[in-house]
Amino acid sequence: MKSTGKTNPREGLKWVKILRFLSLPFFPGSLRTYQAVQRFEDISIEDLVANGIKGVLLDADGTLGPHHTRVFSEPVRKHVHKMVENGLRVAIYTNAMEDRFEAFEGVAVVTEVPPKPDPRGFEIAMKQYLKLNDPESVCMVGDNYITDGGAVDAGMRFIHVQPVPGPENFFHRATRALACRIARWHFPPNSHKKME
Numbered sequence: 001m002k003s004t005g006k007t008n009p010r011e012g013l014k015w016v017k018i019l020r021f022l023s024l025p026f027f028p029g030s031l032r033t034y035q036a037v038q039r040f041e042d043i044s045i046e047d048l049v050a051n052g053i054k055g056v057l058l059d060a061d062g063t064l065g066p067h068h069t070r071v072f073s074e075p076v077r078k079h080v081h082k083m084v085e086n087g088l089r090v091a092i093y094t095n096a097m098e099d100r101f102e103a104f105e106g107v108a109v110v111t112e113v114p115p116k117p118d119p120r121g122f123e124i125a126m127k128q129y130l131k132l133n134d135p136e137s138v139c140m141v142g143d144n145y146i147t148d149g150g151a152v153d154a155g156m157r158f159i160h161v162q163p164v165p166g167p168e169n170f171f172h173r174a175t176r177a178l179a180c181r182i183a184r185w186h187f188p189p190n191s192h193k194k195m196e
Helices: 017-022 045-048 074-085 120-129 148-156 169-188
Strands: 036-037 055-058 089-092 137-143 155-159
Touching: 045 074, 055 120, 074 120, 074 155, 120 148, 137 148, 148 155
Parallel strands: 036 155, 055 089, 055 137, 137 155
Antiparallel strands: none
């Protein structure tokens, strides 16, 4: 399927993103990281299940593949399906284009919600798409502490993935990198252990 050239209305510079970015140095608890991994496929599904995780929200751009990609690697596709096969409820939650996830058959795509990091969007995604009510049983997987990390403010756990390189604007890349540095300063990599 070719790109229509349209973007999601949640994409781009939004006040909710600006406010979260500006608040990060002052509210380090909102940077709490449940796990930090190099690649999405490095996430241990067995550990998630053992730690009471029942639902997973997946960012797409920079997490499952390059920015705005429509082609996802076989290891990524297999890992998503392995999550489902292991009983996890999985949904893709992106602020960008939503019409490019045919490779993830049976996985819901969150639509018509406020943009990340608005906690209302995470709550709707949890209740309507994962059919769960306890945010502590849900984790958000993403590459961006500004948007995806908003899951922490919604009471969810956050798994940070090193961004997949790809075409994206300089401002997005720079603010994401700065937010990650702030997170690492408050929570060094060796402190990113699974929270019980």
